[in-house]
Amino acid sequence: MVKTVIIEAHGGPEQFRIVDREVGAPGKGEIRIRHENCGLNFIDVYQRSGLYKLDLPHAMGMEGAGVVEAVGEGVSHLKKGDRAAYASMPPGSYSEARVMPAAQVCKLPDEISFELGAAMMLKGMTVVYLFQRTTPIKKGDTVLFHAAAGGVGLLACQWARSEGIRLIGTAGTDEKCRLAEENGADVCINYRDGDWVQKVRDLTDGQGVDVVMDAVGKDTFDGSLDCLKPLGMMISFGNASGPVPPFNLATLAGKGSLKITRPTLFTHIAKHEDCQAIAAALFEKVANGDVEIRIDQRFALDDVAEAQRALEARETTGQTVLTV
CATH class of the missing domain: 3.40.50.720 (NAD(P)-binding Rossmann-like Domain)
Known part of the structure; x- marks a missing residue:
């Protein structure tokens, strides 16, 4: 059983519920990842509010970083024990662990921390497609x-x-x-x-x-x-x-x-090879120092409602991460 943030109705931050959910084994094309950190993004707000509709109830969060615990059939770019990060559908990163599709999960270079990985994937890959692919x-x-x-x-x-x-x-x-x-x-x-x-x-x-x-x-x-x-x-x-x-x-x-x-990021990363190439371009910029990931706010997973209120009020700068 793992702690997971869900919503049962669209609305304000008061809609968040923290529940215990069972996480099983990954199926074909899936992995199970145990999160160290997850990222906070405006798309999370849009999904919670109902601007972007979800089938409810639904787990929340689009971005995370952690350790691969298990790999399903057909997954070759990741293995158990790999450090990994992602920004992808479906939502569910506001959790201690989850099973998810593997194609858009990327192996995280050793020189990039879990915290940075969780903070950089969605926004960083967005910058890559804005400047290189649009x-x-x-x-x-x-x-x-x-x-x-x-x-x-x-x-x-x-x-x-x-x-x-x-x-x-x-x-x-x-x-x-x-x-x-x-x-x-x-x-x-x-x-x-x-x-x-x-x-x-x-x-x-x-x-x-x-x-x-x-x-x-x-x-x-x-x-x-x-x-x-x-x-x-x-x-x-x-x-x-x-x-x-x-x-x-x-x-x-x-x-x-x-x-x-x-455009949307998720169109640009829909193909496995495109997602991995966009992530590689981002990792290179970060590793060589051209782009520094600035984390200005940190919240515990239990304080996700407070974190989203701060984001909506435009009280944040740089990146915000949740600690799992």
């Missing part, structure tokens, strides 16, 4: 990144710096702006202090940016389109302020034949 971005290009002091944002700032890409960030306080700049943002705009769209235009001599990466959603969407240069790419990859409402596609033509995509 639209061509080359040295010298300019990217506008919203929430640049958040978990994904700080990694994106460092990634851009390591690739010679100019990153203009936005954040909600001067302190967060300084943090983004310390991590590699060329400049970070406090969007509460004046017209951030005009500031982006001024910083690009009126030309606009090549790419916008926006996980905020509703509150920044229209302004983000106004920051793009003709033929620019809008990558809308999250809904922190709420989902983007419907809009007229002709708007993209009128603003300069803009392009837009709404």
Whole structure:
């Protein structure tokens, strides 16, 4: 029997229940992993709230790191005793141990701790697909990144710096702006202090940016389109302020034949070989020091409701982990 966090109804953090569940042997294509740490992400909030519906009751959590305890038939890239980390469906990482599909579980290099592994997989692999797999971005290009002091944002700032890409960030306080700049943002705009769209235009001599990466959603969407240069790419990859409402596609033509995509990490890692390659790119950046995983908040698994409240209130910076 292992401790597992579940929800039985969608809603606020008060919906969490901590129960004891039996964990059996892995079946074909599965592993059993005992967690040391698990990660905290906005997708967990979306699933809990019902923005992303789950069949209930359901275990929670998308990201974890620990030790492989058993391997099912057909699994060849992992073995019992391996250190491993993952960010993948289905939810269930808020637990002491679980049985799960093995294809998206990755062997964790010895030089990367379990805590870092749990903190980096979902956000780090997101940064990899944003910069390497969504639209061509080359040295010298300019990217506008919203929430640049958040978990994904700080990694994106460092990634851009390591690739010679100019990153203009936005954040909600001067302190967060300084943090983004310390991590590699060329400049970070406090969007509460004046017209951030005009500031982006001024910083690009009126030309606009090549790419916008926006996980905020509703509150920044229209302004983000106004920051793009003709033929620019809008990558809308999250809904922190709420989902983007419907809009007229002709708007993209009128603003300069803009392009837009709404990707998810789980599409990019759906194939085993793609997932392993994306993880390898992330591990390389972390191992060589180009990207540092900053863990600013730690909570016990029992305090998961408090952790999610802090995340929703935008009181967190960097990464947050739960200790199992």
